[in-house]
Amino acid sequence: MLTRHSSGPPRTSDLIIVGAGVVGAACAYYAARAGLHVTVVDRGPVAGGTTGAGEGNLLVSDKAPGPELELALNSAQLWRDLATELPARIEYETKGGVVVASTEPELTALRRFAAEQRRAGVEATEVPADRLTDLEPHLAPGLAGGVHYPQDAQVQPALAAAHLLRAADDTGHLTLRLGEEVTAVLTGRPGEVRGVRTTRHGEVHAPHVLNAAGTWGGQLARLAGLELPVHPRRGFVLVTEPLPRVVRHKVYSAEYVSDVASGSAGLQTSAVVEGTPAGPVLIGASRERVGFDRTLSVEALRRLAGQAVRLFPALARVRAIRTYAGFRPYLPDHLPAIGPDPRLPGLLHACGHEGAGIGLAPATGALIAAMLTGGELALDPAPFAPDRFEHEESVR
Ligand SMILES: Cc1cc2nc3c(=O)[nH]c(=O)nc-3n(C[C@H](O)[C@H](O)[C@H](O)COP(=O)(O)OP(=O)(O)OC[C@H]3O[C@@H](n4cnc5c(N)ncnc54)[C@H](O)[C@@H]3O)c2cc1C
Known part of the structure; x- marks a missing residue:
């Protein structure tokens, strides 16, 4: 379980998620259901990033055995569950x-x-x-x-993101801030995350910040002084x-x-x-x-x-x-970055899912929620370690 910081400024949430795409929405859903108070911040609307331009294929067929396939198989199961938990409007179809x-x-x-x-x-x-x-x-x-x-299936990505957030909101544990850009990741004295600065609300505090900024995940990491080659x-x-x-x-x-x-x-x-x-x-x-x-x-x-x-x-x-x-x-090894960043306590990443983020969103969200609450991890997250590129030349 990740340690919650006990000192520091008063917090408004347990977790700030930057990005209201399908990945941020899935993380919000599982974290809120696990009892965490979550604030989701996006500079645009829900699904205004790559999620709104995706096709909604939930594929296992295109993945070779390895960590991404494990994530996809776990996600396929979770999408089946979500299809019963979320409204039919997400257009989930097990068409194969x-x-x-x-x-x-x-x-x-x-x-x-x-x-x-x-x-x-x-x-x-x-x-x-x-x-x-x-x-x-x-x-x-x-x-x-x-x-x-x-096992290949389909969903309407923007509706899925919207309904994941609505279901997170139904828990009473969600604050959604749209049209608000994150311009800084705030750190406290010992180099721990203590929140973000946004264009509308100034400082927003939480002991954990999740980078779900998709293709802009590298830029968000840079706001925290870190490199992530998305x-x-x-x-x-x-x-x-x-x-x-x-x-x-x-x-x-x-x-x-x-x-x-x-x-x-x-x-x-x-x-x-x-x-x-x-x-x-x-x-x-x-x-x-x-x-x-x-x-x-x-x-x-x-x-x-x-x-x-x-x-x-x-x-x-x-x-x-x-x-x-x-x-x-896109990350150079085609795997997403999922989990806490050891370089900055309190910062986590869930980005870099390339052409499979809609498919992989639920497994990502469930992993992040389990990491934050000490729940059981469905699979080994080591291949998705966010600092794995630390000693490599950034690949464009
Ligand atoms: C043509 C195309 C087809 C695709 N087809 C499929 C498919 O069939 N199946 C599949 O699984 N995947 C598919 N994908 C990939 C999939 O769309 C992505 O992997 C997925 O949408 C990524 O979701 P995300 O939530 O990580 O990112 P996004 O949806 O991009 O969300 C990130 C959000 O972060 C916000 N943000 C960024 N920086 C800041 C900041 N500083 N402050 C506040 N907000 C910020 C952005 O506004 C954005 O809304 C496709 C992609 C493309 C381009």
Whole structure:
């Protein structure tokens, strides 16, 4: 259990969370339910950061055995629980994923990957080429085969963040401060955190401050005098006009997995195609590290559209009605930073979830709450240690 500081200025909360994205909201939810008084501060609205630009895939299918998959499996369970605790408006759907291979060598690699995942607890069933249309009637002919992942699910990210905060508020333990920027992390004499300074309320005190600032987590850490190499990895999503249910699962090609795991700064696209309850098909998402540049990339959209049509030829006749971009919070080893920062007692981090923050939010929140209250940790948090980059050159 983390020690609460007994001395210092009067406190208004046990925990200040900087960031009202899905990760901050999940941390607030689990911490408030554990009895902590929580203040969430965001300079914008709820889900105004990357959460509002995400797609809402809750994937285990794209993760190799290791710490991120453990976190994803734990989160998958917690999302199932949340689906019964939060209103149906969060649009949680256990639709499952289908990963398809175009060639025999790709299928061999996919088969090997799925076998490793199965040993780590993932449900994965091979689907022969001639049975793929049982799952997805509109899939292109000529594919080599695929794997069905029934644990993959979906949620509407902004609504999920909003309802997590509303449920936290229902405990009576939440103060939400929106439109208020954190400009300093306050420390006391012995170098312990004692709160934050915000643009509207001046000093806000608490013995613990959680950095849930997503892609801006590095900047928040710097306010505390620390380095955390979180960088933006841009992604575009293409949205079609509303359609009858053409795509039933999350469907993507096997090459997507290597794109996700790659650290390349260059443009990568491997379309994940999915239908939504409202009708539009989402085609996402590209990956590239170009800083916080929001300029529309026609090349990224052209590639996404082309790949989606190769998977679902019927989409060639469908109009794309809009596109949006967001910045994934990228840490050099593709793992988030979760837990207390040993360099500054009282400071914790829950950021850097890259392209999986919506999926990984509940497990992150539950871990943070357990760390603060002495609860049982569902998994070993060591791989997510926030100071693990301390002796490495920052990678852009
Ligand atoms: C195109 C795209 C598609 C994606 N698809 C998926 C997907 O399908 N599944 C999935 O799991 N993930 C997906 N992601 C990734 C996911 O969106 C992110 O990992 C997740 O939203 C991160 O959430 P967060 O709460 O950490 O950050 P954010 O949502 O960015 O929240 C951080 C908040 O901190 C606030 N903030 C920052 N600095 C300060 C400050 N100084 N003072 C006050 N407030 C501050 C910001 O205003 C912001 O609201 C996708 C991302 C992109 C870009």
